[in-house]
Amino acid sequence: MRGPWLWVVVIVAGVVAVLGVTAIVGRDDNKNQTVSAGEWADSVCGSVAVWRGEIESIVDELRQPSATGSTGTTEPQSETPQSRTGFVRTGLERTVRATHTMITGVENAGVPDTPQGEQSANAISGWADATRNDLEDAQDSLDEEADTLADAIAQLTDAARAITGAVTSGVKAVADVGRTDPELAAALRDSSTCQELREETTS
Amino acid sequence: MSTQDWILVAVEGLVVIGFIALGVRSGGVGLGLWGGVGTLVLVFVFGLDPGEPPISAILIIIAVVSAAAAMQAAGGVDYMVMVASKALRARPKALNFVAPYVSYLLTILTGTSNTFFSIIPVINEVAYANKIRPERALAGSTVANALGITSSPVAAAMATMLPLVEVYNYDLVDVLLITVPASLIGIFAMSLVMSRYGTELDADPEYQRRLASGEALPPAPPADIVLQPFAKRSVAIFLAGVVAICVFGFVEGIRPTVAAEGGGVEPMSVTPLIQMIMLTVAALILVFAHVKATDVPTTQIFRSGMIAMIALFGIAWMADTFIANNEDAIVQALGSLAENWPFMIAVAIFLVGGLTTSQSAATRTMVPLGLALGIGAGYMIAMWTAVVGVLFLPANGTQIAAAEADTTGTTNLGKRVVDHSFQVPLQICWVVTALAGIVIVWLFFGGHTPAPPVPTTTGP
Numbered sequence: 001m002r003g004p005w006l007w008v009v010v011i012v013a014g015v016v017a018v019l020g021v022t023a024i025v026g027r028d029d030n031k032n033q034t035v036s037a038g039e040w041a042d043s044v045c046g047s048v049a050v051w052r053g054e055i056e057s058i059v060d061e062l063r064q065p066s067a068t069g070s071t072g073t074t075e076p077q078s079e080t081p082q083s084r085t086g087f088v089r090t091g092l093e094r095t096v097r098a099t100h101t102m103i104t105g106v107e108n109a110g111v112p113d114t115p116q117g118e119q120s121a122n123a124i125s126g127w128a129d130a131t132r133n134d135l136e137d138a139q140d141s142l143d144e145e146a147d148t149l150a151d152a153i154a155q156l157t158d159a160a161r162a163i164t165g166a167v168t169s170g171v172k173a174v175a176d177v178g179r180t181d182p183e184l185a186a187a188l189r190d191s192s193t194c195q196e197l198r199e200e201t202t203s
Numbered sequence: 204m205s206t207q208d209w210i211l212v213a214v215e216g217l218v219v220i221g222f223i224a225l226g227v228r229s230g231g232v233g234l235g236l237w238g239g240v241g242t243l244v245l246v247f248v249f250g251l252d253p254g255e256p257p258i259s260a261i262l263i264i265i266a267v268v269s270a271a272a273a274m275q276a277a278g279g280v281d282y283m284v285m286v287a288s289k290a291l292r293a294r295p296k297a298l299n300f301v302a303p304y305v306s307y308l309l310t311i312l313t314g315t316s317n318t319f320f321s322i323i324p325v326i327n328e329v330a331y332a333n334k335i336r337p338e339r340a341l342a343g344s345t346v347a348n349a350l351g352i353t354s355s356p357v358a359a360a361m362a363t364m365l366p367l368v369e370v371y372n373y374d375l376v377d378v379l380l381i382t383v384p385a386s387l388i389g390i391f392a393m394s395l396v397m398s399r400y401g402t403e404l405d406a407d408p409e410y411q412r413r414l415a416s417g418e419a420l421p422p423a424p425p426a427d428i429v430l431q432p433f434a435k436r437s438v439a440i441f442l443a444g445v446v447a448i449c450v451f452g453f454v455e456g457i458r459p460t461v462a463a464e465g466g467g468v469e470p471m472s473v474t475p476l477i478q479m480i481m482l483t484v485a486a487l488i489l490v491f492a493h494v495k496a497t498d499v500p501t502t503q504i505f506r507s508g509m510i511a512m513i514a515l516f517g518i519a520w521m522a523d524t525f526i527a528n529n530e531d532a533i534v535q536a537l538g539s540l541a542e543n544w545p546f547m548i549a550v551a552i553f554l555v556g557g558l559t560t561s562q563s564a565a566t567r568t569m570v571p572l573g574l575a576l577g578i579g580a581g582y583m584i585a586m587w588t589a590v591v592g593v594l595f596l597p598a599n600g601t602q603i604a605a606a607e608a609d610t611t612g613t614t615n616l617g618k619r620v621v622d623h624s625f626q627v628p629l630q631i632c633w634v635v636t637a638l639a640g641i642v643i644v645w646l647f648f649g650g651h652t653p654a655p656p657v658p659t660t661t662g663p
Contacts, residue, residue, distance in 0.1 A: 014631070018638060053367050101572050108576065
């Protein structure tokens with residue numbers, strides 16, 4: 001075997017090696033698995049903190065759409081009102097996606113090994129399902145062509161409302177879980193990731 | 204998205220690939236022209252909104268090519284070839300290792316792969332003068348240059364990455380402690396492969412054809428080069444410009460400030476700085492190396508640079524038109540792939556980079572997903588280096604410029620879109636870098652995110 005086919009084999013072997021090693025080191029999710037309260041709190045706060053970082057980045061870009069970035073993807077010379085509207089839409093779409101990812105992370109946190117762990121996990125799962133549906137509706141709405149100016153504004157505000165609703169109901173779900181499960185409340189308070197998140201939020 | 208939507212996205216993707224294929228077969232400016240036709244088809248036939256042409260990259264090419272061409276007109280490139288050939292006299296093939304590391308360092312210092320445009324002609328000329336197949340050094344350097352983004356503290360992709368992993372107690376130093384050694388290993392493996400890749404230059408049929416037809420001139424042995432009087436001076440000015448860009452790129456505090464959108468001021472971006480400094484370098488070379496302005500456009504570097512610019516214009520515009528309208532679908536598809544099979548996350552990062560041609564987009568969409576799937580932050584940093592997949596399709600400015608600079612024809616953009624000169628080094632590099640990064644995390648970072656303290660149990 002010579003020439004290009006040898007390289008194809010070498011490359012495929014390399015990619016398979018990456019997949020194999022990733023399968024070994026990637027711990028996968030804890031969905032439906034029992035985990036310690038600390039690990040659960042860490043996963044939940046980690047997902048929220050990652051989401052927060054994404055939202056900060058999206059907001060920065062929305063505030064500075066003409067920033068002369070080094071990637072060359074956003075071109076100030078070419079910006080038109082049409083692309084500006086598109087940029088707001090893109091920002092919302094990215095936010096929907098980021099929120100969807102956060103829900104996946106929270107849902108994958110597993111079942112905490114506390115007396116009310118099962119109920120807590122169910123409550124979080126219920127919130128995740130409901131919110132995911134709301135976000136999918138918001139995404140569908142953004143994908144549709146608006147006939148009028150009022151429709152276009154309604155699309156954007158509906159999407160923004162769905163995102164706000166997802167976050168508000170998420171905070172409430174976690175707070176409720178903390179209220180009914182003191183062990184989880186303590187874990188949320190003491191977890192290093194949650195502490196990091198609190199510091200970032202207050203700074 | 205409905206099945207019909209997916210079919211439409213696939214057909215649009217095939218149109219893009221088809222026009223890239225037509226362009227690379229046509230070669231030279233044909234690449235850009237067919238890219239323009241592809242953009243037209245996407246807009247008029249498929250009703251897509253036109254994307255953004257890569258204006259910043261084009262302006263950088265103009266500025267850098269002006270400076271490099273002025274240096275060539277002053278005989279500076281000949282001088283650099285002489286110096287490099289002397290340094291590499293004992294082992295000319297060391298160029299295949301040295302050039303990638305230099306281009307990697309340039310990206311680390313400036314946070315952008317655009318600085319690489321300035322050394323492409325030099326790498327090509329040094330390789331050719333020493334009868335080394337230019338593809339080996341040029342393709343390896345192009346890949347190493349793109350890989351430098353994940354090792355650069357001042358890159359936009361790093362700014363996107365840090366907030367995602369900081370909460371897991373990985374700061375900038377930790378990220379660099381993983382990506383830099385992993386990249387050094389990856390580049391070494393790639394250079395090792397590339398130093399043996401392809402036939403020797405003299406045995407390459409395309410090169411022989413070009414020699415016979417006069418498209419390529421025989422290499423001038425470094426010993427035969429007659430230096431022009433101000434060659435050294437032009438090199439000094441050019442290198443001072445490159446150093447200035449690196450210093451301004453690395454030290455944000457010394458850059459001029461501009462008004463920030465949200466109020467206050469912020470350091471100027473590196474992109475316009477590169478353009479200003481390189482145009483200034485060109486002007487200084489005209490004055491101090493006594494080069495006639497009319498001689499600059501007659502140089503080989505100017506010709507190949509302008510061709511690369513036109514090629515990039517059309518191809519990147521077409522690619523952006525497709526991507527801007529379908530990024531969601533691409534990310535959704537590859538995100539679902541990773542969600543269903545988390546072990547595919549590194550491949551998904553690579554493919555998102557390749558299909559969106561944006562390292563920042565791949566970072567902000569796939570890294571959070573990997574973290575949400577429960578993959579340790581350290582491992583995600585190691586696998587993040589797969590964003591070098593932006594070179595998967597031959598639609599990147601540095602790829603096009605490298606292929607155009609190589610008059611021997613060994614560095615090419617392929618005939619079937621993915622069989623370009625950069626594919627093998629790219630695949631070797633990202634695979635080895637990701638694996639090395641994973642091993643580094645496993646050995647020195649304890650595998651996963653630092654374990655949280657055991658929570659204190661409180662009574663009801």
